[in-house]
Amino acid sequence: MKFGKLYIALFVLLSGGVFAQFDTGKRSVGIAPVTPKAAPKEVQKPDEKEKSTILPEVLKPESNKPIVEEKPLSLTPSNEFMSNSREFTKVFEGELNKIKPQRKKQSLGTIKVKTKSVYIRCRDSQAIDGDQIRITWNETLIANRLTLTGxxxxxxxxxxxxxxxxxxxxxxxxxxxxxxxxxxxxxxAGNVLANAFWDMNSGDTATMVLIRE
Structure with a gap:
């Protein structure tokens, strides 16, 4: 019982103390404690013994090597430009030959005849503008610069x-x-053995073959 009374007395004293704080009539304001800022870390100085950043190989300067190699000045004529000129001329001539009209050889056919002689007759089939032809027989010239008429x-x-x-x-x-x-x-006898027209360019050749039986 003594211990029970002692517990009750302590409880009453503690409760009175708590209520006494609220009865003062003064409102307490809670202020959060200020946390001091941490001191700045000391900047570490780079170790002089450490190597600097390694550049890629392509960025490393080469030792005293000029960017453009200088060729010694020579007063002796060089064939370099002459060879280039010749090659250009060959190409140009090749392209020019492609543009030139190609000479054509036209066949007018082959006929058989029983007579010892024939007449070869020619005329301009369109506008009379001075067309000229040359006629050969078995490589023998029989008409040179024959101007065609109507x-x-x-x-x-x-x-x-x-x-x-x-x-x-x-x-x-x-x-x-x-x-x-x-x-x-x-x-x-006046019989027409062959008859044909042509449209040809300068230098073109048309050939007729007559076989005398």
């Missing part, structure tokens, strides 16, 4: 036994190209 011009030709090659070569195209011609092969 009417037929005839040449009598004595044929060899066997093959007779007649070549019509264009000399020029007149005032307006191409060379426009009509030719006929006629026997002595």
């Amino acid at each position: 009417g037929f011009q005839g040449i009598e030709l004595q044929l060899d036994k066997g093959y007779n090659y007649i070549d019509f070569k264009v000399i020029n195209e007149g005032d307006s190209g191409p060379n426009t011609a009509q030719y006929e092969i006629v026997d002595k």
Whole structure:
């Protein structure tokens, strides 16, 4: 019982102390304690013994090597530009040859004849502008620079036994190209053995073959 009374007395004293603090009539204001800032860390100085940042190999300066190698000045003529010039000329000539019109050889056919001679007749089949041709027979010249007109011009030709090659070569195209011609092969009886037209450029050749049986 003594201990019980003692506990009760202590409880009463402690409770009175707590209520006494609130009965003072003064409102207490709580102020949060100020936390002192941590002192700044001491900046560490780089160790002089440590190496600086390593640059990539491409950025490392080379030792006293010039960026552009200087060639010694020479007063002796060089063939470098001459060889380049020749190569350019070859290429230019090759391209120029492509532009030039290619010479053509046209076949007018092959016919068989039984007569010893025929007439070769030619005329300009379109505008009369000064077209000219050359006629050869078995590589023998029989008409040089024949100017074509609106009417037929005839040449009598004595044929060899066997093959007779007649070549019509264009000399020029007149005032307006191409060379426009009509030719006929006629026997002595007036029979037309061959008849054809052509449109050719200067230098072109048309060949007729007559086989005398």
